[in-house]
Amino acid sequence: MIVSQAVASTNVADEPSHRFAIDPGLRLRLQKVARSGAAQILGHYHSHPDGAAQPSKTDKAGIYEADLIWLIAAVKAGQMHDIATFMPWADCGGFDEIEIRES
């Protein structure tokens, strides 16, 4: 799989400094593109300000789609310093870290 585009979403979570939620309107628009065969949604990304690039308990509790890759960026003092990617388990009960690389 090759990521050709990353689309930023407004964080529509009730507490955006502690949680994330993708704009459902954006998600629907991207799903329409995917259904046309022009692209595929591979996953989503979010950051952990002053946290680690590891899934939080909230992240683990928020797995609803086992086929979407999660990219988590650790940010300190406004600068990204680490990223990691994870694939949910088939039962959505947790994650396995997966490797990504630049092509």
Ligand SMILES: [Zn+2]
């Ligand atoms: Zn998180």
